[in-house]
Amino acid sequence: MRYTGVDKGKTYSIEYSFFKREWKPSGRVGRKIYVIPSSLSFVKKEETDIKDLQDLRRFLSIEIEEKFGDALWDVRLEEGKYCLTIFRKFLPPEDFYALDAEVFALARLSKVLKEKDCFVLDLGKAKTTLVEIRDGELISYRVVLKGGDFIEDFVSSKLGITKEEARDIKFKEGVANPQVRTAFEKILQSLNKNLKEEKVLLSGGLSKLKGIESYIGKPLKNPYVDPELNSAFGASLKYIYRDCSPDFRRDELSSKEIKWIAAVAGFSFVLFLLSNVAIHLLEKRIVKSIREIEKREFKKVFPELPPIAVRDQVKSIVEKKQFPLTEKFLMLAPYLEEGIKIYKIHYEKNILRIEGEAKSKENLSALEIKKLKKLKEGGYEFEIEVK
Numbered sequence: 001m002r003y004t005g006v007d008k009g010k011t012y013s014i015e016y017s018f019f020k021r022e023w024k025p026s027g028r029v030g031r032k033i034y035v036i037p038s039s040l041s042f043v044k045k046e047e048t049d050i051k052d053l054q055d056l057r058r059f060l061s062i063e064i065e066e067k068f069g070d071a072l073w074d075v076r077l078e079e080g081k082y083c084l085t086i087f088r089k090f091l092p093p094e095d096f097y098a099l100d101a102e103v104f105a106l107a108r109l110s111k112v113l114k115e116k117d118c119f120v121l122d123l124g125k126a127k128t129t130l131v132e133i134r135d136g137e138l139i140s141y142r143v144v145l146k147g148g149d150f151i152e153d154f155v156s157s158k159l160g161i162t163k164e165e166a167r168d169i170k171f172k173e174g175v176a177n178p179q180v181r182t183a184f185e186k187i188l189q190s191l192n193k194n195l196k197e198e199k200v201l202l203s204g205g206l207s208k209l210k211g212i213e214s215y216i217g218k219p220l221k222n223p224y225v226d227p228e229l230n231s232a233f234g235a236s237l238k239y240i241y242r243d244c245s246p247d248f249r250r251d252e253l254s255s256k257e258i259k260w261i262a263a264v265a266g267f268s269f270v271l272f273l274l275s276n277v278a279i280h281l282l283e284k285r286i287v288k289s290i291r292e293i294e295k296r297e298f299k300k301v302f303p304e305l306p307p308i309a310v311r312d313q314v315k316s317i318v319e320k321k322q323f324p325l326t327e328k329f330l331m332l333a334p335y336l337e338e339g340i341k342i343y344k345i346h347y348e349k350n351i352l353r354i355e356g357e358a359k360s361k362e363n364l365s366a367l368e369i370k371k372l373k374k375l376k377e378g379g380y381e382f383e384i385e386v387k
Helices: 053-068 102-107 148-159 163-176 178-191 227-236 255-265 267-301 310-318 324-335
Strands: 002-007 010-017 022-026 031-036 041-047 072-078 081-087 096-101 118-123 128-134 137-144 199-203 218-220 340-348 351-358 369-374 380-386
Touching: 002 102, 002 227, 010 227, 031 102, 031 227, 041 102, 041 137, 053 072, 053 081, 081 096, 096 102, 102 118, 102 128, 102 137, 102 227, 118 227, 128 178, 137 178, 148 163, 148 178, 163 178, 199 227
Parallel strands: 002 031, 031 096, 118 199, 199 218
Antiparallel strands: 002 010, 010 022, 041 081, 072 081, 118 128, 128 137, 340 351, 351 380, 369 380
């Protein structure tokens, strides 16, 4: 069997023998497994009492549609636990065989390298992803929308030079340059994790930055591929090193095969399919109606709160123990308009501090801004406090 991991324009293919249970690199394209960037993914692992996968799907579908809209999602259920993955703003290519969240593709590298407990730090052009692996499984991840471009912009702004000149400094001097070092440390601070005593697999093009090993306890390298290919490499191994990642598989039956099955099974089979489709459509209409009623009644009782994730909000409100952080988020939620990106959230001494970026000042008009800085490439960097 041949599989090909696809990470944007980068690909990696492997051949796998089920008899020998061995894989090897391949120069030919196989079944394509596309990597979905961590910035477009949401992964949740939870325990559940639900034992039937279809029951679990119905249970989750209501909340997913309410919180994420018409998002692409799949779930895997194993031994009282489920792993849910949601992709936003992603349209699968026509030739995909399966989809893979980038955090799973990166976490899978630990199985290849036989490192049960480690981190994977993927340093890219526009984002940085930190994946934590314990006992060979993904347990947490963090994504920061800062990468190589952020360092170049920072150096360019501080030294008053072009971005091309800043790029040369970044590659030639690395963190030995004070401005490059400051920018890189800002990225690490955004991840809020000290890696100086950890095993860390360095991944992504920016992982070649000179001197960054000094920030890592024990740097690890993938001997099989260059750092830029780690995500594609990990995705190609999705069905070799199994984990809890959902399949996101395209139906393998062709239209010709479906017609043949329908002809063989006869009219009763077609009628059965149509009745199931009708039930599914009716179920969706009923669920939608119930949700609309929930939102309408919620708005009557809590006119100051947005009718989003109604059940979660009601649950947090009626619980005896009130959490100050939740209350602050609820206060802030109605004012986070489209065009606002959040980079960092800090909560200490009952003060919620948020750093982010907005396209224009109008996006921030309803917020009390503590710090505001105009960015050279357009937009504004801001900091707000909710006390």
